[in-house]
Structures are given as C-alpha cells and as structure tokens.
Amino acid sequence: MDPELCNACGECAAVCPVVAPDEFQMGLSSRRAIYIPFPQAVPCSYILNMDDCLGINPIACGKCAEVCEKKAIDYDDRGERVIREVGAIIVATGLDVYDPTEMDEYGYTRFDNVITSMEFERLICAGGPTDGHFLRPSDKERPKRIGFIQCVGSRNPKIGRPYCSNICCMNTVKDTLLLADHYPDTQNSVFYQDIRAFGKSFEDMFQRSKEAGTRYIRGLPGDIEEDPVTRNLIVTVENTTSGKLERHELEMVVLSVGVQPSADRDKLASMLTLSKTSDGFFMESHPKLKPVDAPTRGVYFAGFCESPKDIKDSVCQAGAAASRAGALLNAGKITIEAITSVIDDELCSKCGLCAKVCPYGAITWQKGEVAAVVEAACAGCGACGATCTFGAITMRHFTDDQLLAQVRAVLEDRPEEKVFGFACNWCSYAGGDMAGISRIQYPSTNRVIRTMCSARVSEQMVLEAFRCGAPVVLVSGCHYADCHYIDANRQTVKRVQNLWNKLEKAGVRPERLQLEWISAAEGQKFAKVMRQMEELRKTVTADEIAHAREALKPKPKKKPKAAETDKAAPTPS
C-alpha cells in the first residue's frame, strides 16, 4: 500500500473476502486481509497482510486493487532493507504480555468468561469490539459480579517469572474504578497478594477504588470451576487475612496478566552486544549512575526493554535517553577509554579466543586471520589479555609485565607473612576503601593489587604469586549483577576453576586460592574476607609454600626432536 495515495476510503476492505482475527482487538473481533491496524493509526492508511491475502503470485483475488480508485495497492511492493548511519541508538522495544495458557488452574483456555486484562481493555473501550459495552463472551450479557486475579505471570518463580510486573496492580485499580463509574451496580472483587500502589496519587486511587465498593481479598485463588448451567465461575481462595477458605460465585474473571520482555530481544542483544538480566530485560550500564545507558557506548534504553515500568516512568526514561543521545551527538567527538588492548600481529596465533571472551564484541576475528581490536568499542576490562596465552595482547597501563612486577615486588620480602590478593577497580578495591574509611578493623597483612576487572587476572599472575611464596591468593571482583564490564567476571570464575584443578594436580592445596565478589559498599565483607584469608594463611606451612614454589615452576619448552633438528640444520658442505 502506498500511504501517500491511500485516503482510507475503505472500499478495499469492503470487497475483501478474507476474514481473520483482529490482533488489535485481542481476537475478540475480526478484520479483513486489508485493514487499518488500529483506529488511531498514523498514517491513516490501509495495510495488506500478505499472510492472510489469498495470493498475489499469481493473483488469486485482486478485488481490492480493482476497486481502489487511487491505485494505492501495489502487489509487487516488498519489504526492503534500509541502511542508515547513526551516531546513537535508543532501544525501545517494549513488552509482550504474558500468555496465561500454562496456568491451567485459572481455566483461561477452558472457560469463555475468563479473560485477560488486555481483553478487558478492549471490551471496556469505546473503540472496542462491543463499542464499550462490557459484555461477557459466553452470552453477551453484562456481568454484575466480576473478579480480578492479580499476579498472573508475575512474582511466580514456579513459572520462571519471579519479578513484579509493576503495572498490573494500578491497572486493576483503574479497571475497578472504570467499572464503578460505568456500571455502579457491579460488584468487583480483587484477589491479590500485595497491592503495590507506590506512585504519585496511586494510594489515593486505591482508596477511591475501595470506597467505590471494590472488595480486596488477600489471597490468590487455587482453582476456578464453571457452573455448566449459568456459566458462572466458582473461585476458591484462601483468604489469608481471615485464614478461611472462601468460594466466590462470579460472572466473569479477569486475569491481571504480567508482562515480559519482547520476544525478539535476543536478536537485538546480539546485534548491539547487550547483556540481559536473569529476567530477560536489558542490563543497564550502571543501575544508579547510568540507568539509561547500555554498556555498549552510544546505545540507550527507554521503557520496558530495560525493566517493567509504567507510562510515566517510560516517558521519563525516554526523555533521559534522548538527552543522553543528544549530548553525545552534539559533542561532535567522543572520548575513548585509554586502557584498551592492543594485539601484536606477529604473536597472534589466530585462535580467536580473545574475540570469544570480549563482552563488548570489540575484537574482530575470522578463522585463519589475526584478531584486531576496535578501540572505540573496547572498554578495557582485560579479559582478552588474560585469556591470550601467546602474549599477543597488551593491555595499555595494565600490561602483563607491569602486573607481574607488582606481584614480585609485593612478595619480595617475607611473603609467607602476607595475604596476597587481586581486586577489581570498581567494586572490590572500592570495598577495601570503604572498609578503610569506615574504620573497620582487619588484619594488616593483606597486600592488594588493583586491576580494572577481575577478568584481567591471568593464570600466570596467580601462579607467579605462588611461585614467589604467597601462602594464599585472593581474586576478588564485582558481584555478577554489578560487573562493570557487562559479564567479564564470568571469565574470572572459569579461570579460577581451572586454577583449582591445576593446583590440585600439582599437589598444591587448592584452598589456598580464594575467589570473592565484594561490592564497593561491602566494606564489612572486605574486612571479613581479609580476616578469613588471614586465618587461612596461618594454616599454610613453610613446606607447603616451598612445595608450591617448586611444583609451579614453568616447565621448560620442549626441544625439537633430534631428527627434526637434523632435518632443519643445513648440511655441511
């Protein structure tokens, strides 16, 4: 359809023989294959759904094109890939509504008069399939006893949705007020576990709903049955306030369904190297200091893609995201991280491991080719440098040589008396600072080396510490949710697991290597860990330290076999 030519006269839809469920009306009414997606659509022009159309190649119907005076219908029109060069991207992919089909106890698929809150919206809407007359689906009569069940698909770990959807409580409160306004004789009951009315004027709205006669019953129903004659619904619930089992006969039940991240988020996450929380929402760069920034620079979040939020919060976040993007674009230049990795082409073995561990996708690599760093995308975590065993990657300002020199210097004098550790710049090291400024007492034997991320700590650095006589070694970093470099600290876990295996194989007690996640606010934890490490240090004997020094010595490189040496050597003339 050409939206410039279409004048929305509707002649095409009038002759279209196809009838399909109307998605906008939640399937409660039908549409044609050619239709206006929703009444407020801009531009107001018809669209042709090719999945529903009887066929255009060869043309099996063609009636719509025949009646279109403006000749706005072009069957040869195809989707096209549009390429735009942009300086910033705002991700606002919205949400999907939870499908309650799997929660069979509520009978959504079995009983006509059990509907979702989205379907309720369409039924009560003046532009909906019933022109705003609230009728129950089974007999098209107006229900007078309506029940709302909260937290359907929210705060339910059993179905993998432990999070609060944020909007459902107030949506139900609004719905009860709407019903009370439209039909004062309806009796509304809300079954809930908590009403979360924490926004501006929300508590007032909740109180008005109660004053309007809505009954709020604390307890989620365990079962719904249908009376086969009246089609009424019998809801069984344990009222946790009274402690009694109650049965309510209702004419209609509305499931207040939760929301979830949009289904196509994985593709976008892959394209923009975004990380997700365990709930599937996109992870912001920092929950307090950069709440609209993605870890990938130049990408910002607005709305539900980042976390469940209502319209007001979404608008606020969208404004903030637009401002952040505007500030970036108007500056005309960007400051890139000084601590970035550099790859030595000569030393690169072309294995591609560095590209796999980079949380930012800042390393480009193809099989058989030398890896390369996109410096503008590199954030400087150092995970690549610690992973490369060929010494091909140098982290500017945190080179292997610099860090190993620090290890040796710290353990040069009386290493057996020291608790040696690595701490990440953003959390663990700051946790140590917090312990200090809070005057929390802990043993003075600890010596901590700062790295930007715990993922920068390579196996060689830990082994070197043991070779230098460290009785114990601590590797510490950010908690999983706080990792400053998206998820680089997952590499730390893998490396420490490998090191435990290696130490055990070498006859070194693996417990001498410890791993801890300490946030910048956890001064108490930092001190506790240091006390535990000190206790651990005291259990390490001089013999153990001496054994580790010997057992972990780097093995000399194998000499080439004699035959190969002979073959390679030039023949004396």
Next chain:
Amino acid sequence: MATATIEDFKCMMCGHEYEDKVVKGEDVERSCPKCRSNSIRHLKKKKVEKAN
C-alpha cells in the same frame, strides 16, 4: 523446558560440600549455603532432571 542437572559443589573456604541444581545456560552467582563464601568449586555432574 530447560534441562537441569544436580551437580556437586564444594566451598573452598569452609569445605562444605553440597548439591545444587544447574540449568543449562544459567548465569547465577554462587555462594556457599553455609558460610556465604563465593569460592565455590564446581565438581562433577550427578543426575539429570527437568527444570520448570
């Protein structure tokens, strides 16, 4: 439905050994149920079950 395994873990701080569910592809921070240390060593797999 994701496949989960019950696997063995050992706390390297207090020595406590315990079993825990591991869902394929999960991304969870582990800590010792006894002493809360994060030094959790992942030992061998044990048995397979279905997770919700």
